[in-house]
Amino acid sequence: MLSDTARKLLMIMTHSANHHAHMPSLPEMERLSGRMPVPIKAAMQELVQENYIEWNPNMPPETAIIIEGWERSDSRFKRHHSTPQDIQWGVDGSNIEYWTKY
Known part of the structure; x- marks a missing residue:
C-alpha cells in the first residue's frame, strides 16, 4: 500500500x-502536489x-x-459485489412499495 505522497505523485505523473x-519536472511536482x-x-x-516506476x-x-499507473488493490480489503434485485412492476399495481415507503 502506497503512502499518500507516493499515490498522489503516481496520479500526477500518469495524468501528465x-x-x-x-x-512533470520537480518544480511542477512541487506545485501540483503541494x-x-x-x-x-x-x-x-x-x-x-x-x-510502479523506473527511475534513477x-x-x-x-x-x-x-510501469503501472494505478495503485494495486489491497487483498486485505475485499469488495462485496451485490447483485441488484430485479424489480418487477406489476400491471395491476402490485409493486407499489416505492410510493408507499418514501
Whole structure:
C-alpha cells in the first residue's frame, strides 16, 4: 500500500504522461502536489521499490518511466459485489412499495 505522497505523485505523473505527453519536472511536482522536494524524492523512491516506476535517483524526475499507473488493490480489503434485485412492476399495481415507503 502506497503512502499518500507516493499515490498522489503516481496520479500526477500518469495524468501528465497521458494527457500532456510529458513527465512533470520537480518544480511542477512541487506545485501540483503541494509537497517539498525531499518528500517528493522519498515518494518516488518508494514508487521505484514497489515497482510502479523506473527511475534513477541521480536523474531528474522527468526521466521516470511509468510501469503501472494505478495503485494495486489491497487483498486485505475485499469488495462485496451485490447483485441488484430485479424489480418487477406489476400491471395491476402490485409493486407499489416505492410510493408507499418514501
